[in-house]
Amino acid sequence: MARTTPHDHAPAEGRPLYRHVAAQLLGELRDGTVPPGERLPGERQLAEHFGVSRETVRQALEVLRREGLVATDRRGSHATLPGLPVQTPSAPAFPLGARTADPASADRSTVTWETPPPEHAEALGLAPHRPTLVHRYESAGADGRGRRTAVTSFSAVALSEVEELARYRDRADGAASAQLRRAYDWMRRAGLTLYHRDSITPLADAPSVRVRRRVHDQYARPLEITDLVVDAQQDALVYEFTLPAAG
Template identity: 45%
Template sequence: MAEPEPEQAAVVPLYLKVAAALRGDLADRRISPGSRLPSERSLAHRYHVNRQTVRSALHLLREERLVVTDRRGTFAAGTEHEPGVPALTARRQLFPGGKEAADALVRASLTWEAPPASLAARLALVPGEPTLVHRHVVLSPGGTPLQRSVSWFSRPALAEIPQLAKYRRGRGTVLQPDLRLLYHWMHQAGLRLTHRESIGVPPSSAAGVGGGTARLVVHRVVSDQHGHALEITDVDFAAQGAAWTYEFSD
């Protein structure tokens, strides 16, 4: 089989890079809640961009309710400056989407595999081209699978999210990877996320988790503001054996 052609890195707009840098400063409290951000001129000089790029970045952060602007300037949200704006938090997201019981066993891995042909185009891959795959299994104390999920990451996701791109090195299997901050990483990269999920009950004869108990399957697609798929996840869990709770905050 021919080797896949080298991947072309996606070009990230400058305003998204500026927004990501400021978002990181806000999340890490390098810019304290309620404090005034530097002027547009100062930010333009800091990031070597024009003022319109800075305005676009600040507009994005205002839409995310991370900053507020009035006649005095732009301020980090989350204080008495604007009581109606919630404090900025970097919530740890559950990945890929289940609250496991305290005594459950979790097995996770990252590998490089070619996705099913039906997903290749949606992931911006050519048929047979490998990508990063996350597999996550929740087992009962007795070893019965309660939940299985598999997530396929797209070419844009690997190009734009450094914390995922680092796994390209070696392309071996990584056991028990910690991807709980995945969606925070996506925000740090300047991505605005939308997610679409379809939930269904598979035929009772279909093989799956739970040893014959009732099951639900969930198909999730997480996309960026441009409509590019970043992650496609399929979750299969025993409805009588494990509660499935998906937490998502923008």
């Protein structure tokens, strides 16, 4: 959405400004700018987009709510126009580099509530010694080769926005199995757009590589950071990307 400067001048035709904004927003919802069921931008972003005050945006949203075209819950406002949401590719499985399920392989995932590694804390904007949800993953082939280990730390933003992740805090004892394979789907369902940045680095004096993934949302807020170590002699790293066709 383009950014303009708030002015709150009444439109020329004399109808209340909030109704003019409501009509403009409804037009954008109908043309698919925001798919049905998806979260709308925040009040501040809408105010900048339409060049009005946040109070005018609130009034416009109330008009659409009364007409049943927008619903609001604790996570924000959502378009409720009839029609199917735009289909998006399935999110990749969590954690980064997790194996495809194989009865012959040995996989283990656990979570703890602890102080993350210093590099993780810095990347997530956590204060020193502040605990968070830390996920550990281990995998190896039936013959013990091709070992993979991953450590993921989640940010305070991820835990506050994604209800499914927050539930793990009370059972993060490091003992019970924790299946977070759908973590990225949970984030998307919470209205977060995910941006991944992966870097691959050979480890000195070891036949292994480290893959570091950083994930942030549409507001540039960090969500998680993962360090995956893979036995490079025994395994290959394969990344698959799917983009929807244009139009």
